[in-house]
Amino acid sequence: MNTIQIKNNGGGQTTVAASDLEEFQSGFRGDLFHAGTHGYDTIRKIWNGMFDRKPGLVARCVGTSDVIRAVNFGRENDLEMSVKGGGHNSAGTAVTDGGLMIDLSLMRRVTVNRQAKTARVDGGCLLGDVDYETQLHGLAVSAGIVSHTGVGGLALGGGFGWISRKYGLSVDNMISAEVVTAEGAVVTASATENPDLFWGIRGGGGNFGIVTAFEFRCAEIGTEVYSGLIVKDFSNAREYMRFHRDYVRGLPDEMTVWMVARHAPPLPFLPETVHGKMVVIVPFVWLGDPAEGAKLIKPIQEKTETLGEGLGMHPWVGWQSGFDGLVDHGARNYWKSHHLKDLSDPCIDEIIEFAGRLPSEECEVFIPHMEGAPSRVAEGETAFAHRNLPFVLNIHTRWREVADDEKCLQWARNFHESTQPFAQGVYVNFLSQEGEDRIKEAYTDAVWHRLVDVKNKWDPQNRFHMNQNIKPG
Numbered sequence: 251m252n253t254i255q256i257k258n259n260g261g262g263q264t265t266v267a268a269s270d271l272e273e274f275q276s277g278f279r280g281d282l283f284h285a286g287t288h289g290y291d292t293i294r295k296i297w298n299g300m301f302d303r304k305p306g307l308v309a310r311c312v313g314t315s316d317v318i319r320a321v322n323f324g325r326e327n328d329l330e331m332s333v334k335g336g337g338h339n340s341a342g343t344a345v346t347d348g349g350l351m352i353d354l355s356l357m358r359r360v361t362v363n364r365q366a367k368t369a370r371v372d373g374g375c376l377l378g379d380v381d382y383e384t385q386l387h388g389l390a391v392s393a394g395i396v397s398h399t400g401v402g403g404l405a406l407g408g409g410f411g412w413i414s415r416k417y418g419l420s421v422d423n424m425i426s427a428e429v430v431t432a433e434g435a436v437v438t439a440s441a442t443e444n445p446d447l448f449w450g451i452r453g454g455g456g457n458f459g460i461v462t463a464f465e466f467r468c469a470e471i472g473t474e475v476y477s478g479l480i481v482k483d484f485s486n487a488r489e490y491m492r493f494h495r496d497y498v499r500g501l502p503d504e505m506t507v508w509m510v511a512r513h514a515p516p517l518p519f520l521p522e523t524v525h526g527k528m529v530v531i532v533p534f535v536w537l538g539d540p541a542e543g544a545k546l547i548k549p550i551q552e553k554t555e556t557l558g559e560g561l562g563m564h565p566w567v568g569w570q571s572g573f574d575g576l577v578d579h580g581a582r583n584y585w586k587s588h589h590l591k592d593l594s595d596p597c598i599d600e601i602i603e604f605a606g607r608l609p610s611e612e613c614e615v616f617i618p619h620m621e622g623a624p625s626r627v628a629e630g631e632t633a634f635a636h637r638n639l640p641f642v643l644n645i646h647t648r649w650r651e652v653a654d655d656e657k658c659l660q661w662a663r664n665f666h667e668s669t670q671p672f673a674q675g676v677y678v679n680f681l682s683q684e685g686e687d688r689i690k691e692a693y694t695d696a697v698w699h700r701l702v703d704v705k706n707k708w709d710p711q712n713r714f715h716m717n718q719n720i721k722p723g
């Protein structure tokens with residue numbers, strides 16, 4: 251191994267001697283990668299193809315002791331450190347350009363306690379890993395909707411999906427976490443041990459340490475759910491959206507109905523003439539008796555023209571990975587998002603105006619309905635904030651060619667700005683790199699001040715700053 255240059259926290263380069271790297275590698279069970287090492291170009295890749303960063307060194311850990319060793323190496327050499335869980339964050343924070351990337355992608359063990367209905371989940375797990383193991387027992391952890399998303403980033407920021415209206419967010423189901431601190435210590439964060447840290451990691455992201463394992467409460471949902479997609483013609487989108495905003499807010503928590511405006515994918519139940527056409531897709535999941543679910547969904551089927559639908563009992567694992575292909579790795583992505591106070595008529599008008607001119611085939615306007623169990627947790631109970639807002643507007647801009655960057659970025663920014671009057675706050679996991687003021691908007695003032703206190707205590711040197719950063723203050 252030769253001497254290598256690694257970016258330090260001052261922005262300069264630190265020369266790391268071969269003997270220091272050898273010392274790091276000895277006893278480290280995982281692998282070290284740097285430019286020229288076999289596998290380096292694969293391991294540095296993340297979901298968002300906009301980021302082609304080259305870490306000076308990657309430490310691919312296989313256990314907690316490896317993570318401690320990597321953090322100590324980073325701190326002792328004052329290296330810029332980033333942490334890669336599933337590598338899914340659209341802001342690209344998992345990968346440092348030149349520094350030390352601590353990669354958790356081999357730490358993917360899930361252990362289910364059937365009696366207690368809990369799961370211990372390693373910090374590098376993907377959502378699919380968790381479903382795979384919990385579903386053996388008909389259990390599920392409340393989390394997101396794409397199986398290749400990482401649990402680490404998702405659960406530290408909030409974590410919502412098809413069952414969160416009924417069972418709460420991932421942060422609401424977190425019982426404890428094993429955390430490696432900036433000082434290289436391993437601590438437990440729970441309601442009784444280090445409760446300030448436990449509060450902070452339930453919404454404050456990776457600012458306070460590296461979570462090597464989570465313990466979650468599981469929900470008993472069985473292995474199949476009544477679920478499906480109803481596809482509406484976009485030409486009636488205004489009328490449908492006005493109906494949808496009121497209808498879904500009156501539904502029981504067992505029913506989750508969202509809305510996606512996009513070009514129709516070639517879904518098997520859609521006539522070929524509809525493929526590629528602008529549509530509003532209405533996906534839903536019902537946690538209950540299918541016949542009752544079918545009744546609840548009827549008004550949605552009947553409101554405006556339905557172009558096709560695929561409904562029925564679906565295996566949970568299949569449903570959870572059913573959308574994976576639409577958001578696979580490598581495309582260029584730019585996300586803008588905010589919570590919506592409501593879906594007022596003028597807000598719907600703006601949505602339709604921008605959705606009507608998507609800058610690429612793969613863009614989508616995604617509007618989940620959030621109310622339910624998460625809104626019944628008091629604001630301030632966890633660092634995750636804005637629990638009472640009914641909808642999220644997610645502008646998923648996605649394209650393939652560099653030449654389309656400007657057009658796509660501009661569309662997303664204009665769309666976001668035009669819906670700002672109807673918005674309040676943002677989900678931290680949907681932020682792009684938008685600056686500190688915007689990060690603050692993910693939290694209330696009271697939560698932000700408390701997050702700074704937690705940061706001051708657990709990471710006063712801001713070693714963990716490759717994230718939606720809460721600076722010590």
Ligand SMILES: Cc1cc2nc3c(=O)[nH]c(=O)nc-3n(C[C@H](O)[C@H](O)[C@H](O)COP(=O)(O)OP(=O)(O)OC[C@H]3O[C@@H](n4cnc5c(N)ncnc54)[C@H](O)[C@@H]3O)c2cc1C
Binds near residue numbers: 334456
């Ligand atoms: C296609 C797609 C679908 C999505 N769907 C949902 C959804 O349904 N619901 C939802 O709530 N969110 C969803 N998200 C957002 C998702 O929550 C974030 O992108 C999240 O950051 C992904 O976590 P990750 O571990 O893959 O991220 P990474 O990119 O690996 O990490 C992001 C940041 O999280 C921190 N981090 C990650 N793991 C750890 C760890 N173990 N310890 C400490 N810090 C860590 C680091 O600071 C890192 O910079 C989706 C994102 C995408 C791209």
